[in-house]
Amino acid sequence: MDNKTTQITADSKSLSTSFQACYSSANELRDLLKMMMAGQSFKRETLILSMENAICALEKAYTYEKKMLNCDTDELDTKNMQSIPEEVQDWLSSTFTRKLSISNEESKHKFKSIANVIRAGIFVDRIYRRASLANFHISTPIVDALKKMNDWDFDVFELHKVSDEQSLRYIGIEVLNKYDLINKYKIPIKHLENFMNELTNGYKLYDNSYHNVVHAADVVQTVFYLIHRTKLQDTLTDIEKFGCFIAAMIHDYEHTGTTNNFHVKTSSQMALLYNDRSVLENHHLSRTFNMMREGETGILSALNNDEYREFRDLVIDMVLATDMSSHFQQVKTIKHLLVLPEYIDKSKALSLILHAADISHPCKPWQHHQKWTHSLMQEFFRQGDQELEMGLPFSPLCDKTTTLVPESQIGFINYIVDPCFQVLEAMLESILDYKDKCKTIKEKEDSSKHHGASTSMEVEKDRSSSMNNIVIRNPKKLKHTPWNQHISKNLENWKDIVSNPAKEKTFVPRRI
Numbered sequence: 229m230d231n232k233t234t235q236i237t238a239d240s241k242s243l244s245t246s247f248q249a250c251y252s253s254a255n256e257l258r259d260l261l262k263m264m265m266a267g268q269s270f271k272r273e274t275l276i277l278s279m280e281n282a283i284c285a286l287e288k289a290y291t292y293e294k295k296m297l298n299c300d301t302d303e304l305d306t307k308n309m310q311s312i313p314e315e316v317q318d319w320l321s322s323t324f325t326r327k328l329s330i331s332n333e334e335s336k337h338k339f340k341s342i343a344n345v346i347r348a349g350i351f352v353d354r355i356y357r358r359a360s361l362a363n364f365h366i367s368t369p370i371v372d373a374l375k376k377m378n379d380w381d382f383d384v385f386e387l388h389k390v391s392d393e394q395s396l397r398y399i400g401i402e403v404l405n406k407y408d409l410i411n412k413y414k415i416p417i418k419h420l421e422n423f424m425n426e427l428t429n430g431y432k433l434y435d436n437s438y439h440n441v442v443h444a445a446d447v448v449q450t451v452f453y454l455i456h457r458t459k460l461q462d463t464l465t466d467i468e469k470f471g472c473f474i475a476a477m478i479h480d481y482e483h484t485g486t487t488n489n490f491h492v493k494t495s496s497q498m499a500l501l502y503n504d505r506s507v508l509e510n511h512h513l514s515r516t517f518n519m520m521r522e523g524e525t526g527i528l529s530a531l532n533n534d535e536y537r538e539f540r541d542l543v544i545d546m547v548l549a550t551d552m553s554s555h556f557q558q559v560k561t562i563k564h565l566l567v568l569p570e571y572i573d574k575s576k577a578l579s580l581i582l583h584a585a586d587i588s589h590p591c592k593p594w595q596h597h598q599k600w601t602h603s604l605m606q607e608f609f610r611q612g613d614q615e616l617e618m619g620l621p622f623s624p625l626c627d628k629t630t631t632l633v634p635e636s637q638i639g640f641i642n643y644i645v646d647p648c649f650q651v652l653e654a655m656l657e658s659i660l661d662y663k664d665k666c667k668t669i670k671e672k673e674d675s676s677k678h679h680g681a682s683t684s685m686e687v688e689k690d691r692s693s694s695m696n697n698i699v700i701r702n703p704k705k706l707k708h709t710p711w712n713q714h715i716s717k718n719l720e721n722w723k724d725i726v727s728n729p730a731k732e733k734t735f736v737p738r739r740i
């Protein structure tokens with residue numbers, strides 16, 4: 229067991245006793261109920277004892293759940309942050325918690341429980357040929373770049389360069405095709421083309437150095453990796469895969485290159501429209517759903533009402549969860565769910581995957597991480613310039629004359645990215661054996677075809693529970709966790725730069 233697993237286990241050990249008590253009590257009562265239904269006799273004292281145990285366990289669990297759900301403290305431990313500059317502490321605190329937000333009220337939004345293989349490049353080629361777009365030519369460099377989509381170290385910058393800045397369009401269509409979602413949801417090719425063009429234009433609208441179309445393409449590919457290489461794909465329905473990839477594609481559409489806090493403190497039109505709550509995330513969702521629903525960019529017209537509702541619920545949950553101020557709440561919720569004996573809410577699991585992908589650049593090779601850091605700093609400094617012009621105080625890390633780039637990344641990795649990926653890894657390990665569960669259901673289904681109605685009802689019961697939740701049985705180790713080595717290496721590099729300031733000029737300039 230490695231450090232991170234030990235950490236999570238230790239955190240949850242004291243809680244697991246009371247959860248275990250709930251589980252045992254439920255089993256006891258279920259056995260008694262079965263005996264009653266079968267007309268078997270048992271002692272009155274046995275029933276009284278079981279009920280008393282159940283009451284005790286439920287009360288304990290209720291008290292704990294209530295405490296967890298009402299807890300509005302974020303888990304940024306500032307006591308252990310003495311070694312990093314105050315400005316970096318301010319940035320972490322104002323971005324990833326709600327502490328310095330104008331509104332401190334915790335979101336009351338409750339996530340609802342919702343429930344191949346041709347080489348990359350060839351799918352894209354085939355779909356365009358089928359659509360008779362004779363003049364659409366996919367060059368060999370694009371096909372070559374897309375072939376590496378299964379790799380964690382995928383070079384999105386290279387694809388962007390060779391594809392004439394169309395990285396999102398190629399990656400977007402590629403992932404939809406890999407799971408045959410364009411066929412399944414009868415998406416008109418022309419509409420898909422228009423939608424991808426509009427998405428790309430929206431990401432270019434504010435000419436951001438970080439929150440642009442390359443970042444969107446990078447996040448889509450990272451989500452694809454986390455779903456594809458961990459076999460999480462086997463636990464998802466088609467509509468969940470569709471929602472998941474669309475959420476990744478749209479998650480920063482028309483990003484203004486400024487933060488939610490900036491919108492709120494400047495009382496922007498967007499902040500007014502969305503009442504200061506997850507301002508940008510609400511904008512990304514509202515604008516793209518308008519596009520997707522109808523007209524020449526409509527890609528959802530073939531979904532029936534139930535599919536549309538499930539798709540919309542999931543995409544909204546996932547994109548709202550990319551609001552960085554919900555970071556600690558999200559990580560805490562998943563940690564909490566990991567100690568429960570049976571279920572992880574699928575919507576919450578997919579939301580964590582998108583959030584992790586969104587902050588994953590420190591988990592990528594140094595040369596990519598360094599580029600992303602440079603771009604992000606440029607964007608922060610542009611916001612700082614606007615703040616200076618407007619006579620507002622600088623937001624943390626936005627003053628280009630004082631900002632400490634390496635220190636900010638060290639804090640970001642240590643306090644945000646690494647803990648997030650630890651929980652993500654533990655979560656993925658916990659749900660790995662869900663595939664076996666699906667296999668069992670399939671076997672039961674096959675068997676029910678030969679054994680009458682009662683078996684079919686059992687299968688239906690199993691299926692409905694599997695649709696809503698991911699069942700945890702025996703956690704398995706992930707085969708591929710390439711992010712760990714990059715996190716360590718990148719952290720080492722930043723520390724090296726801090727201790728040898730001369731090196732910094734080689735990597736990231738302190739001032740842009």
Ligand SMILES: [Zn+2]
Pocket residue numbers: 443447479480550586
């Ligand atoms: Zn993003």
